[in-house]
Amino acid sequence: MPGIGILELKNDEFINNVISRLSGMKTEFISLGELTIPSGLKYDVIVDRISSGNPFLTEIVKKLSLGGSYVINNPFSATNKIIDTFLCSALNIPHPKTMVLPFIDEQWDMGDTVREPDLERVGKEIGFPCVLKPYDGYAWDNVFFVNTMNELKNLYDSLKTRHVLLVQEKIEHNDYYRAFCINKKEVLLVKHKPRPRCQSEYLLSDLKEIESHIDKISKWSNRLNSSLDVDFNAMEWAIDLDGKPFIIDSFNEIPEIQRNVIPHDYYEWILDKFSAMVREKAEKGERNRTIFSL
Numbered sequence: 001m002p003g004i005g006i007l008e009l010k011n012d013e014f015i016n017n018v019i020s021r022l023s024g025m026k027t028e029f030i031s032l033g034e035l036t037i038p039s040g041l042k043y044d045v046i047v048d049r050i051s052s053g054n055p056f057l058t059e060i061v062k063k064l065s066l067g068g069s070y071v072i073n074n075p076f077s078a079t080n081k082i083i084d085t086f087l088c089s090a091l092n093i094p095h096p097k098t099m100v101l102p103f104i105d106e107q108w109d110m111g112d113t114v115r116e117p118d119l120e121r122v123g124k125e126i127g128f129p130c131v132l133k134p135y136d137g138y139a140w141d142n143v144f145f146v147n148t149m150n151e152l153k154n155l156y157d158s159l160k161t162r163h164v165l166l167v168q169e170k171i172e173h174n175d176y177y178r179a180f181c182i183n184k185k186e187v188l189l190v191k192h193k194p195r196p197r198c199q200s201e202y203l204l205s206d207l208k209e210i211e212s213h214i215d216k217i218s219k220w221s222n223r224l225n226s227s228l229d230v231d232f233n234a235m236e237w238a239i240d241l242d243g244k245p246f247i248i249d250s251f252n253e254i255p256e257i258q259r260n261v262i263p264h265d266y267y268e269w270i271l272d273k274f275s276a277m278v279r280e281k282a283e284k285g286e287r288n289r290t291i292f293s294l
């Protein structure tokens, strides 16, 4: 009987709902103390919703993946907002014009290797208003809408020793969508009101206003997730004032799935497709893509 290991808190409702859809499969919450390397520990599939918060777990899931467990999401996927933007440009996926600003390390002298950026040039290339945000942020942490060169300079000065920052063209929009992406082939577009710190809202919508974009957005989302090798992601798309879609955020690999926040039918869709993916990976004996040759 295939074994599914779960890395998530035992009282998480979504994961308990997933487990109840995996009848016939052996599932267990993983609990780890000291480990020998290599250890005999092996699951067919590991559903990982928590390892990114603990460096011990972050490395152990890589070890388990190399040992043959299929981990969702692949712990070797190297996604962040810089890589994602680069891939969007390589894959012709519409995205805001973006520049990266250097991290200025106060502890470690980099000589001329890393120098102060020419923010006047950045302001000219990107224009105002623009968006300043960390390459690895989430939940709107340190996301700023910037209107003037002075603001950009002050913000950069206050953040440059703590974050690698992106400056992005601000896409003016009325409509914003979250694309729940599963198994690199299933996409559910949900109208979304993004707000800081998990205050966002999901709205029921027949998607009439973006009917002509649904196939394209789905295709682009699947293509980016395939390139990144990410099985579960929530990608954010804005529709600009001319009606053109732009990807804003493709770095939500542990999307919060809460029954009381997501409309019922959408919650059930995510639950169905996610559980079916776990079952499929276990039955096929798939392995994660890795950068190592074994």
Ligand SMILES: Nc1ncnc2c1ncn2[C@@H]1O[C@H](COP(=O)(O)OP(=O)(O)O)[C@@H](O)[C@H]1O
Binding pocket: 096, 131, 133, 137, 138, 139, 140, 141, 143, 168, 169, 170, 171, 172, 194, 195, 236, 238, 248, 249, 251
């Ligand atoms: N380039 C942009 N144009 C317009 N709005 C943006 C842009 N970048 C970010 N935003 C707004 O800021 C919010 C947070 O930015 P996002 O990139 O999603 O960071 P986080 O990973 O912290 O959620 C987005 O949901 C969107 O509303």
Ligand SMILES: [Mg+2]
Binding pocket: 139, 140, 236, 249
């Ligand atoms: Mg976001």
